[in-house]
């Protein structure tokens with residue numbers, strides 16, 4: 698049985714914990730001083746310990762995995778409470794906190810030597826996320842397996858080679874759902890401008906988006922291949938795609954990723 702401590706149980710923390718509760722070989726403890734009562738209520742029938750402050754030394758010595766899931770702005774304060782504990786020899790310290798580097802944790806939690814940064818994304822809430830990982834070289838195969846197993850419960854997992862890649866993943870998949878929702882909204886607003894009602898626009902766009910993704914997955918064809926297949930010469934799709942290309946859609950998307958990546962680098966430097 699592996700004992701997991703989750704520090705911070707807001708949007709992402711609770712998405713993770715809800716999917717982990719049925720795992721056989723793990724037990725969970727949550728620390729969240731501000732949502733203590735809400736969590737107690739929500740999880741009252743589950744076998745889970747909920748604390749309203751950092752665990753005691755005696756409790757700390759029992760954990761195999763700690764995952765920090767608080768907002769970056771309060772990470773330094775929160776970590777203050779975890780600095781001087783004696784820990785299990787093989788403990789792994791994980792963090793989903795955007796922009797906080799492995800070194801940030803290494804400097805503070807001196808009695809651990811295995812550290813992992815994890816970048817999940819919001820569809821983890823419906824177990825369709827993708828989580829990117831990067832670790833320091835001390836991570837054992839056994840702990841890697843355990844972390845991978847935990848996050849496979851909320852979607853796919855990808856292990857990256859270095860921390861700059863995780864900042865890039867933050868810009869692509871971490872922030873990605875935000876771009877997709879913005880695009881969906883733009884599609885819906887455009888359909889409304891053409892004269893469809895709000896509901897009709899939502900139906901037209903969501904069905905078109907979902908259907909296109911399913912089509913791509915089932916046929917295993919590349920998106921550019923499918924686009925050519927639909928865009929008959931001289932037809933309507935070709936006219937629409939031409940407009941996207943004339944307005945440099947590729948450049949807009951690349952610049953979007955770069956803006957987020959640059960921001961992630963700035964946030965990382967603040968450690």
Ligand SMILES: NC(=O)c1ccc[n+]([C@@H]2O[C@H](COP(=O)([O-])OP(=O)(O)OC[C@H]3O[C@@H](n4cnc5c(N)ncnc54)[C@H](OP(=O)(O)O)[C@@H]3O)[C@@H](O)[C@H]2O)c1
Pocket residue numbers: 704705706707708709710728729730731732766767768769771775793794795816817818819871
């Ligand atoms: N949401 C996403 O899509 C996403 C994706 C990838 C990574 N992340 C990262 O995940 C982290 C958490 O994001 P989130 O959206 O889940 O934020 P959130 O909803 O604000 O969750 C953080 C939780 O930690 C609690 N907290 C505050 N002080 C604490 C303490 N001393 N000890 C334990 N818990 C404490 C907060 O309580 P209060 O709210 O009452 O302060 C809140 O419940 C962030 O660093 C973010 O970068 C989020």
